[in-house]
Amino acid sequence: MHPDDEAVLMSEVLRDPVVLLVDGPRWKSAAPPTTRNVASVGYHCIIWSPEDLPKLPAEFIPSCNDWYCRAEHATIQFIRCVITGTVITQGRFAIATDQASEKTAANVERRYNLLRRWIKKTCVNSVVRWRNPGIPEAPAGPNRSANPSSPDRSLWVGPSAMNWLTADATRRIKISPETLVEGFTSQRSI
Template identity: 65%
Template sequence: MHTDDEAALVTELLRDPAILFVDGPRWKTVTPPTTRDISAIGSYCMIWSPEDLPRLSAEFIQAHNDWYCRDENSTIQFLRCKMTETVIVEGSFAISTGPAEANAAANVERRYKFLCRAIKRTYRNSVVQWRNPQRPDAPAGPSRSANPSAPDRSLWVGPAAMTWMAGHADRRVKTFVTGFVEGAIIEPG
């Protein structure tokens, strides 16, 4: 996800006045600092609403001298995208709800489904093909995957990312910056 695609999704999320962002699952005080300004958040963001769960519980971790969230299952975890001149590191949303906080879980799942619908309205899938440039191209066989892969149906690419990738042949998407495997669009525009 390009930073412009991320900004559009954050705008959609912030239509709910109860939404807050928490910078990662660790913080220096028993209560996490919260904000509605995504630019104040690092690469791991928790999307939380006090209406779902009034307080996020945390456990003090002596070895790190900080507090670790024990209620991530009442939040949406958001790994934010990163960009270099030629690589977008894919951003992602995840949830892990459980029965302990049924009301919170239902609201988190509802909010997550809202994000999925927003993504599917404007993003495209099956437009990126993965390959490892350090390996020879090869069809899939009984003991190996194809290089390059079939179009990835699970990766949804935002409109700004599509435009950015189509703007130069060297631009790629990766799961992490230093990874060898990279994705390229196979259907520009």
């Protein structure tokens, strides 16, 4: 997702008045600073409701003088996209409710499903193909994958991200800026 897509998506999440955002899994005090403004959180955002878990448990890590969140079971982890030059990194959501109470798990999963429904309604998939520019392009063979790949059905691209990617043929999507493998779309904006 492009930052504009993220802002629209997060406004949907924040319709729930009890949802708070936390900047990252690490913070400088026992209780994390919270916000309802997505622009106030960085790359790693935690989506949390005090109704599910009144306090986010954290463990103090002396070597870095930080507190580390120990409540993955009661939150949604949101890794945000980053645009650097002609590369956009893909954002991701994750939950791990296996250790949560039944009520907490149901609430977190409800929020996560809201995100999934919004993404499937608003975004498109099967538009990005992956390629490794470090190896020759070739069709799939009996012992190797195609380079470039078939369109990726599991990667959903938001409307602003799609416009950004198709506006310039040199723009790419990556899992992280350092990775060699890159995604591209052959669609062009009109």
